[in-house]
Amino acid sequence: MSAILFDRIDEPGLNDIATYERRGGYEALRKALAQPREGLLEELKASGLRGRGGAGFPLGMKASFIPGADIDKYLVCNADESEPGTFKDRELMQKNPHMLIEGMIIAAFTVGANRSFIYIRGEYVLQADVLEQAIAQAKAAGFLGENILDSGFSLDLVLHRGAGAYICGEETGLLDSLEGKRGNPRLKPPFPANQGLFQGPTLINNVETLATIPAIIRMGGSEYAKLGIENSAGTKLVSVSGNVQRPGNYEIELGMSSRDIIFGLAGGPDEGREVKFWFPGGSSSPVLTAADLDITYDFDAMAKAGTMLGSGAIIVVDDSNSVVDVALTLASFYKHESCGKCTPCREGTNWTVKMLQRVQSGEATPMDLDIIASVQEQIIGNCLCVLGDAMAMPVGSLVAKFRPEFESHIEAARERNGLGLTPPPASEEPVLSL
Amino acid sequence: MTDVTRFTHGSRIPGWDDSVDPNKAPAGIPDLATTPVPAELREEIQAEMAKYPVFRSALIPALHAAQRVHGWCSPEAIEQVAAVMGITPGEVAAVATFYDMFETKPVGTQTIYVCTNISCSLRGGPKILEAMRAAADGDADFNIRAFECLGACDMAPMASVNGEFVGPLAESDCAQIVADLKGGGEVLAAKQLRVRPCADEAGRVDGGQTTTSEVTQ
């Protein structure tokens, strides 16, 4: 299989521009700068590349939404990578930062943006340091700054470190955060392509999406499109974690069988353990079970299975774990990360956590499971951004698919607590009632 | 993974029960003439402001800088940021309290984030948190926080020690980490993310050993 993003990525010193150029780096940029913008846009469209950040929106189409007018336009790279289970952008940025930078310069040239930003999550200290050096090298080499390679095109690139908030991965939350505000998502429309950063047209893409651009230019869009399958072109970095023997990032061609990824590449659960369920696209995707392992790993197959490819992060949970614990961990994460702007998400995540805590401690009844399920339904589709849905869909799927286990857990916990005849023991760390 | 009350770090409720102090003056934009700011901090913030088309974008970088100088985003630190940027301290506080990495209470200088999110908790993250707390043994210089997914689930359970990612951690590593920090040396050098090879065959280089380190300019 052809590795595009991960090809010999461990090569020592690849983060240095000299090594990157020796391996043919920045050639795609030279090629692109010699082409008309429309041609580049056509290549991107022809590649069939769909966004790698979660929503899977075709890159070429998004880029074509950016108005051609001669106004201040922006390119933003979404390097917030905070979706639980996702760590692919991290490895790319750390080991091959120039591939991202090159992709960004081409993307900016294509849409006519003269200012660009990488919004990297603040926790990625090493990766940010690497990028900062790489940007300085690219500047020194004349790939960034005024009149790049005598093309007349200028681009400024600023690395912006976030400070710890999942919601800043959501594109409009990211834009607000990049403007120095609280990272609350904005109403859409207007979409970033029309009114994004500083109210200007803004192309915003994931690290992996942008890092793939040099390959597309090098190979030609239609050649790239031959990788993968229809509607899911190209290769994809998959982060596999949880109960597998060889957790890590793997570059696959879309359309590969999920079993081959989980078992073939990542080694499957430990000896003697079974896959109980797995998140196919980060913690926000509805879970699949062992029965779904033969589904192919691509956008359409996942949608058909009622879930999504998301960020391409597979989290495997084996049968040693309690579904209640996972549900509570999940819900607590979203409760903590809800920005608090809109009612269903803020109150719904908060309420769900409280109910799941009762389920866990045995103070619930099966009726509470109905309420949990219905609260998830009340969240879905009613929020400002999809963070609310991102909790409601997987939690809803867990309750739907593992209801008997929830019920027996409640039963067992109630029994431990003496069927509620004696008050349950006070939990040691008081749970703040909020 | 059941025995930890999750996300205590997410429940910074203090503030909800507080009245204002009517004897304080309203918090408008602090005047640099009457708000002393260390020269280096001021220059760093101004340099950040110059990077962006709209200076306000520099607020998060400015808070990072102020936190480095003051140890936490103290009211004083916030006022200094506000004075240099010409905005109100309220706006600065609104941002500082939104993000997890900004400390709004005084904390120790050694910052350890222990991941307790899904992939790590499937592999014992909460136990690591406990072990880390035990290893630090109440030393006020250690700021140990449960944290959401740090984007390194491949090395679960993991932690970020003063920004350095380490994992997969065994409970016994925690004492070592604390000792390393106290000794001022490298933290768990062999388990750092910067030396972790790519899991994908295609990424490997024969005989090559990955190490992400400084490059020569």
Added chain:
Amino acid sequence: MPRPEHNEITLTIDGRDVTAIDGQILVDAARGGDIEIPVFCYEPKIGGPVGACRMCLVEIEGIPKLQTACSTPVKDGMVVHTQTDRVKGAQQSVVEFLLVNHPLDCPVCDKGGECPLQDISYGYGGGKSRFIEPKRHFVKPLGLSPLIAIDRERCILCYRCVRFSQEVSEDHQLVLLERGASTFVATFDGHPYVAPFSGNIIELCPVGALTSRAYRFRARPWDIEGSGSVCNLCPAQCNVTFTVRDDRVLRVLSRDHDGVDDGWLCDKGRFAYQATHSDERITAPLVRDGDQLRPATWERAIQVASGIARHPGAAAAIVGGETTNEEGLLLGRYMRDTLASHDIDSRQGGALSAGVLRELARTDLQATVPDLEFAHTVLLLDADPVDDAPVLDLRIRKAARRNDTQVLVASGRPTALDARAAVAVRHAPGSAASLVLALDSALSGDHGAATNHATDAGSDLESINALADALKTGGEDVVIVWGERVTDGAGGEAAAKALVNISTTLGLGTREGSGLLELPRGTNGRGLREVGAIPTAGPGLSNPVTVGRSTDQIAAAAAAGEVTALWFLHADPTRDGRNTEIWTRAMASAGLVIAHASTLSPELAEHATVVFPAEAGAERDGTITHPDGRIQRLRKAIGSPVDVRPAAAIIARIAEVGSGVDLGPATGPAATEAVSAAVSFYAGLTVDEIGGRGLRWQDRDAATNLPAGDLNGESDAPVPAASPNGALRLGTYRSIWASPEVELSPALKFLSRRPTVELSPVDAERIGVIQGQNVDIGTGTDALRATAHLRSDVPAGSVFVESGLAAPGNLPSEGQLIEVSKA
């Protein structure tokens, strides 16, 4: 800038055809068609929609997801459903979610009965709650400021209050802290939310989370009635509704008027009603008895005041800004026609000739309040709206924020709008006239003259040119907002002419949305001038038979014994601190001093012969004229205390008893008709026509009766700015809070001003004072002790001293040099 166009379209909502304006927000379009879509966070007054509460979800055909009606502009042919099961399900969900953490304490909640959350829960909620977890509980209520209490349990995080602080008042003090379910409304580090417009958030809050500490638990909605009137505390003349219970004012709410206040009030207007019921208010006539003022009967007070008839030709009147048109006209008539005195003034800084005043009043040169919002450029000339007419500050901010209006500032003291200004030019305090002359010369290309005037103004040609260029290139619609103080002093007349000239050069008269807008010092400054309460013009800005003395001249004449009787109608000239010493001598030597007041300054207490209690704002009837010519009605909301009578009735009675003349109708609609009979360009105006919203006289046919102006009279040149030589140039400013009503209102008392002096850090260092230390302004026994307040934006060489205080000290005129030293 062109106002938005309105194209009508038709859409279908719940099967009904609704006509709306293209692009109108769906919630508003639906309301126009009598269909209610519930909202919490939507409030177009604040700004664009935020989509936070999710209460307004509706189904729109062709869009799979439910949409927020508060953010959806309507289009022709749109088909909307607000009653389907899906929509109802979403509405019930949102209500249920909102109530998850909302305490059900309506019985003890101040908002109960007028609470949108109550109404919407009742109308759109599911009627039951499945939430059995313990609700969150916090200490409550807590102080957010001395005026506002916050109950954080009740907050539904609709963002209205914080958006107001960021996007309307732009004070940026009230913010959200933390995130997610822990998010809460607060200020930085426990500082109180004290800002000129903070009280508006009480009205904006859709639940009982923000309540007025002054109103809390004083009444329930069914105990009260609302009474519409106009706030008479400043020239902005905001429209208000007094909440009245048992003939007492308990609250003031905004009575949204796009042409005046845009639906906002300042905190003075909102809370100063308390002065009405203050124990310290004077509520009975006082007559001097030796060195004391003692309560007296009405007969006796009138008797004493009637003594004015024995000072023909030697009586003078100072008319305060809150005086109504009717009162001003009546007093002017009595003074001129009966007492043969022409010494009546309602301005402080010297008189302008009638010809120039008429020129300034030209209808084509008059900008309106809404013009501010749509102008390409707003130029502030020595005016700071936040202090001079607070609510206009918000209007200019709105223009700058929403319409990209260019704001230009030329002032002595830095203004609150400087941060919004494209160009901000400083002139020496008191030298606005020179600056206007310089600008006029620069605009007409006379650089030599511009240089000289700029130097006289303590500025330079470069700054003036920057201003002139911005004016010329910023777009056609220009509104020049100028403070009355521009025309103070020797160069006032010249400055006024230059203003007219600038308007001609810029073509302001030829464009609908352009013009001049003066901010007079007094509430009814404009009306009083138009009814003739000035020495240089009779009613209708007619040429006077004889030109009388202006305020300063009256003081000097009285001190010299030439004027022997003084009448202070709602005025106390010692309060602003200018020439206090002369006024004190003037009062001491006058044989008769009549005052109408609610409180007494030490000087009045010492020298007044008779004091009539003044009516409070909510007790008054009559008309006042807005700076843009809108004639508005003050309407009596409550009865006065038994011994408080309308000033007009008192004037009429004094004329009757003292001089045996009948001045005609003093109060009621007939008095207003007397005004319209006297002022040619108000002709035919009746109270009915004015109605509840007022109307601009320029919009009536009678406007053509305004006699032609005259710019050919003589005028003096302004005095050049002094150059600081160790001593500093004196500037003064009157804060929004410097008023007796603030001192009398328990709720506002904390805002009462103490003497403060604003210094540049450079001068402070030279003098050796730091922030908060005391300094002496002036020397010897006259020195005023004030607290130093260092401001980087105060130009070196100038100091600004707060005026309008209860104990203002004695200050020389604006622009003079004064010693400032460490106390």
